[in-house]
Amino acid sequence: MKNITTTNQPSDKSGRLTTHRLVLISMVTAITCVLAPFAIPIPVSPVPISLTNLVLLISVYILGWKDASISYFVYLLLGAAGLPVFSGFAGGPGKIAGPTGGYLLGFIFMTILAGIFVERFSDRRFLTVIGMALATAVAYAFGTAWLAFQMELPFTAALSIGVIPYLPGDTLKILLAVIIGPALKIRLQKLR
Numbered sequence: 001m002k003n004i005t006t007t008n009q010p011s012d013k014s015g016r017l018t019t020h021r022l023v024l025i026s027m028v029t030a031i032t033c034v035l036a037p038f039a040i041p042i043p044v045s046p047v048p049i050s051l052t053n054l055v056l057l058i059s060v061y062i063l064g065w066k067d068a069s070i071s072y073f074v075y076l077l078l079g080a081a082g083l084p085v086f087s088g089f090a091g092g093p094g095k096i097a098g099p100t101g102g103y104l105l106g107f108i109f110m111t112i113l114a115g116i117f118v119e120r121f122s123d124r125r126f127l128t129v130i131g132m133a134l135a136t137a138v139a140y141a142f143g144t145a146w147l148a149f150q151m152e153l154p155f156t157a158a159l160s161i162g163v164i165p166y167l168p169g170d171t172l173k174i175l176l177a178v179i180i181g182p183a184l185k186i187r188l189q190k191l192r
Contacts, residue, residue: 033083035054036075037084037086037087037090038050042165045165046100046161047099048088050087053136053173054173056068056111056114057114060114060118060181062181062188065112065114068111072107076108078091079092079096086100100147102143102144103140109138110136114131117130122182125178136170140159143162
């Protein structure tokens with residue numbers, strides 16, 4: 001039996017797609033597909049409160065930024081193909097092209113940036129929180145620009161309906177991610 005080492009990235013040094021790595025990517029994709037559709041619409045915005053970003057911020061602890069990005073990309077493909085995995089149990093290319101599509105695409109960059117901070121500063125929670133906040137700001141920028149374009153609004157107006165109402169909740173999601181993510185990572189490493 002060969003010795004398996006545990007690293008931030010659940011793969012061997014060559015970057016090969018191992019069975020363990022494939023299973024983790026698939027499980028996180030499935031969890032995203034289950035939790036992301038649950039959304040709370042709010043009256044001041046066409047953008048609902050979603051658990052998608054929380055799942056993604058936790059996934060970077062479990063998978064590392066590369067595999068978390070692959071997992072999210074697979075989720076996007078499933079949703080674009082028509083499976084009802086987007087917020088509000090919607091699916092299809094119309095959801096990506098709609099007012100919230102910029103956030104869906106911005107989450108790719110959020111996952112990459114947050115994951116890099118988690119991998120680089122895993123022993124410094126404050127820097128991880130800063131990285132996740134910056135990563136969320138990047139997702140907000142994509143989402144707000146697309147929302148402004150879709151709804152023919154000035155950027156500041158789109159910001160006031162697509163970002164400002166979500167700041168407290170997304171702050172809480174970041175704090176939950178830095179608490180839950182490391183704990184899940186340790187438990188999964190013990191199972192290995």
